Amino acid sequence: MALRYAILGLLLDRPSSGYDLARAFAEVIGAYAWDAGHSQIYPELRRLEEASLVEVVARGARGRTTYRCTDQGLAALRSWLMAPPASTGGVKNEHVLRLFLLAALEREDALEILRRTQEGAAAQAVHLEGEFAALQERTNSRSGGPLGLTTQYGIRTFRATEEWARWAAEQIEGEGAAWQTLDVKNLDED
Amino acid sequence: MALRYAILGLLLDRPSSGYDLARAFAEVIGAYAWDAGHSQIYPELRRLEEASLVEVVARGARGRTTYRCTDQGLAALRSWLMAPPASTGGVKNEHVLRLFLLAALEREDALEILRRTQEGAAAQAVHLEGEFAALQERTNSRSGGPLGLTTQYGIRTFRATEEWARWAAEQIEGEGAAWQTLDVKNLDED
DNA sequence: TTATGCATGTAACTCGTTACATGATTAA
DNA sequence: TTAATCATGTAACGAGTTACATGCATAA
Structure with a gap:
């Protein structure tokens, strides 16, 4: 639908x-x-x-x-x-799924993915910020009109992702060996 | 896959x-x-x-x-x-789609949806903040361990959505009649 | 004249949802 | 004993992807 x-x-x-x-x-x-x-x-x-x-x-x-x-x-x-959105019908977002599965990676690889994520999100945000400025001019309004709203949504979620990736990398760098507890726990026993 | x-x-x-x-x-x-x-x-x-x-x-x-x-x-x-994520395979997110389609609504209805969005996102963020605090205690670490990372991702994107919805509502409230230009333009001509 | 892009169409397949179906275990 | 939850399975349908296919228009 x-x-x-x-x-x-x-x-x-x-x-x-x-x-x-x-x-x-x-x-x-x-x-x-x-x-x-x-x-x-x-x-x-x-x-x-x-x-x-x-x-x-x-x-x-x-x-x-x-x-x-x-x-x-x-x-x-x-x-x-x-109408209230159907409670059913969950999200399908491969990018986000990848972030959820980071714990499967070794430290260095996880950091590599976080670096890529941070850079990708920053680039997208910059691109959208350009679009937004253009919309503000074209519509002669602060909000950029209806399209400006969705553009701002994009900018804000990309910035949130960028900041999260930076924070997550700091956590992993700060934790040293603790990172790997997860897979070690499940694969080495028995 | x-x-x-x-x-x-x-x-x-x-x-x-x-x-x-x-x-x-x-x-x-x-x-x-x-x-x-x-x-x-x-x-x-x-x-x-x-x-x-x-x-x-x-x-x-x-x-x-x-x-x-x-x-x-x-x-x-x-x-x-x-491996680099397949360029193909776009996102499917009905919640976000709904936000993209706000311009189809009349002012008051758009504001109503934004209010619901803001409240829903805030509630989710609060819930996840509780989860995160519990994880910090359980794992005895600032980051909350691998699960803490994904929880933070959730918190940050919900907060971004909440703030966006607040901002968007302000824009619409500030713009008065300008809001409706979109559908009027396409349905009233000819 | 040839490559690129515009513009549509459909068949085969895979992925995903809904609905139907069964039965064991546990707590009230 | 009975309702709720645990636990799985599958058939039918609908949604979505991939691949194949066609042909016009335009610019180099």
């Missing part, structure tokens, strides 16, 4: 073709919130059209079909957003 | 049955990193056993079967962790 609402939300921002949507997922929203490939998007657009939640507004070169979110689509999206 | 490594990592922490693993996913790791139900876990454990990445260490009452990560399993997990 989430895919459907992600598409409606993107179409609300601007009418788009399946190709446009696929790029939006690949470039922005897929990195934090929800990802989807074109092979999922095209069939879903047809289903959404059948349900009158989107409509075709243009057919261009190379079979390009541009869709727009209908009033019904907006209503459906809004009622989904206001 | 990620499920397989999540299981190996959990088994490294302690030998467990499928039931134990299902609880760990439901209670902890599933909320941030990776989720899985028992119907995925049991078959995967059998596949892992066949591949010698885990082994049975005990069979108890009610058919309870306890598995442990083997040396081979640890090696597989380590090589996966050190």
Whole structure:
């Protein structure tokens, strides 16, 4: 279900073709919130059209079909957003999973991953800060408009990750041999 | 593939049955990193056993079967962790998606969601801070041991979300009518 | 004219969820 | 004795990925 609402939300921002949507997922929203490939998007657009939640507004070169979110689509999206999120449906985030599994590594390797994490998160934050400044200018507002809100979300979570990675590395460096207790405990007994 | 490594990592922490693993996913790791139900876990454990990445260490009452990560399993997990993450495989996080779609809502509803988000994130952070303090005591260390690292990750990302939600609400409150430009633009034209 | 990018489509497969199903053990 | 929890299993379905496939448009 989430895919459907992600598409409606993107179409609300601007009418788009399946190709446009696929790029939006690949470039922005897929990195934090929800990802989807074109092979999922095209069939879903047809289903959404059948349900009158989107409509075709243009057919261009190379079979390009541009869709727009209908009033019904907006209503459906809004009622989904206001309903309490299903308790079920946990998170799938490979990056975070990797951080949870750090304890499986030896000290030096764990530190290496933390260094990569810290640098990657810092780079992403810097990139988004640039985007945010551009949005502030373009929208002539402190908040950067609706897109500015999501950009700030990205900036803040990347900064949190960066700071966590720095802190975690300090802890490991400070603990010396204690780090390895975990795997030693389980693999050496018996 | 990620499920397989999540299981190996959990088994490294302690030998467990499928039931134990299902609880760990439901209670902890599933909320941030990776989720899985028992119907995925049991078959995967059998596949892992066949591949010698885990082994049975005990069979108890009610058919309870306890598995442990083997040396081979640890090696597989380590090589996966050190390999650069597949560029493919985006994030699936319904909570974050909802935040990305806030612009579809009217001002008051958006503020309502932000309030819920802020309160929910704060509550989670407080809960994890309690866990972290308990871990510090139990492990007699500032860092709380390997589990302390992941707990801190949770605390820091929830705090970041909480602060973002507070900031976002302020922006919307400060902007007055400007908020609604987005949907008006696309639905009222033509 | 040739490479690159635009634009869509679908089949086969794997992954993940929901629902159904069974039975043992324990605490009230 | 009965409800709750422990503990597993699987079938059917839906979601998501990978691979294969086609062809137009544009710029070098």
